[in-house]
Amino acid sequence: MTPILLLGAGRMGGALIDGWRKAGAFALSDLMVRDPHPTTELQALAGLAVNPPDEELGRAKTVLLAVKPQLWREAAAQAAPHLAPDAVIVSIAAGVSAADISRAFGGRHVARVMPTTAVAIGQGTASLYAADPDARARAHALFAPVASVADLDDEDLMHAATGVSGSAPAYLYAFVEALEAAGVAAGLSEDVSKTLARSTIAGAAALLNASGEDPAELRRQVTSPGGTTQAALEVLMADDGFGPLLEKAVAAAVRRSKELG
Numbered sequence: 296m297t298p299i300l301l302l303g304a305g306r307m308g309g310a311l312i313d314g315w316r317k318a319g320a321f322a323l324s325d326l327m328v329r330d331p332h333p334t335t336e337l338q339a340l341a342g343l344a345v346n347p348p349d350e351e352l353g354r355a356k357t358v359l360l361a362v363k364p365q366l367w368r369e370a371a372a373q374a375a376p377h378l379a380p381d382a383v384i385v386s387i388a389a390g391v392s393a394a395d396i397s398r399a400f401g402g403r404h405v406a407r408v409m410p411t412t413a414v415a416i417g418q419g420t421a422s423l424y425a426a427d428p429d430a431r432a433r434a435h436a437l438f439a440p441v442a443s444v445a446d447l448d449d450e451d452l453m454h455a456a457t458g459v460s461g462s463a464p465a466y467l468y469a470f471v472e473a474l475e476a477a478g479v480a481a482g483l484s485e486d487v488s489k490t491l492a493r494s495t496i497a498g499a500a501a502l503l504n505a506s507g508e509d510p511a512e513l514r515r516q517v518t519s520p521g522g523t524t525q526a527a528l529e530v531l532m533a534d535d536g537f538g539p540l541l542e543k544a545v546a547a548a549v550r551r552s553k554e555l556g
């Protein structure tokens with residue numbers, strides 16, 4: 296399993312290192328990072344090998360490919376010649392197929408994972424696909440300490456998982472931004488609107504998680520017949536409301552995921 300080599304440690308690679316550290320999942324001495332622009336935070340972590348020499352890469356048992364889909368081939372070409380023949384590749388690159396990655400890494404086994412940024416606080420979600428059982432187990436070991444893992448049995452579903460999960464934290468943040476702005480439009484100060492919108496959404500998400508209730512039931516618990524919530528939901532759940540809007544948004548993410556591959 297270890298040492299683990301991260302090819303790329305930007306937002307997602309960095310979030311994973313944060314989450315692993317908080318969970319006590321891997322010692323920093325078990326991690327190596329290859330990144331042409333490592334953050335100062337990473338460089339300050341005692342024990343973490345940042346940009347070790349090529350000869351060191353052969354020690355890696357697991358390689359996490361965490362560069363942009365547009366740059367993955369370059370990262371693969373730089374690292375692959377120095378890796379051990381039995382190193383397993385775990386890719387989080389959106390859209391890029393396991394077959395393409397395996398070819399670029401000399402036929403090594405590949406798992407694909409689509410994580411969310413909440414891995415940084417141990418509350419991520421990770422959709423996972425691997426044809427090879429050992430690669431699947433390796434990807435589980437990387438993500439189970441920081442995410443709830445959903446196993447997919449068809450690689451093609453990684454596109455849908457990206458649209459519904461990997462990208463979705465941004466949908467929620469966009470919702471909170473819009474709610475804050477709507478609060479200001481309704482007369483609240485910016486400060487009060489921010490506090491109300493953020494605290495309300497964070498509390499509602501925590502309740503969804505803690506109660507185990509269906510979101511439709513939680514929605515009903517807020518909605519008094521003929522009351523204020525019903526008035527708002529008649530706008531949000533109209534024929535051109537959330538349902539069709541999110542379906543279109545997820546379909547756009549799926550299309551883009553396919554293009555990135």
Ligand SMILES: NC(=O)c1ccc[n+]([C@@H]2O[C@H](COP(=O)([O-])OP(=O)(O)OC[C@H]3O[C@@H](n4cnc5c(N)ncnc54)[C@H](O)[C@@H]3O)[C@@H](O)[C@H]2O)c1
Pocket residue numbers: 302303304305306307308329330331332333361362363364366369370371373387388389409410411412461462
């Ligand atoms: N950010 C997310 O929420 C998220 C979620 C799921 C999956 N992903 C996937 O994770 C990957 C990384 O996304 P990100 O948001 O962390 O991007 P990012 O740009 O923040 O990080 C990528 C890092 O790769 C480094 N890099 C560039 N060329 C390299 C090379 N040749 N070798 C090694 N490192 C190199 C960059 O310096 C950068 O630090 C993407 O493929 C993306 O599809 C991102």
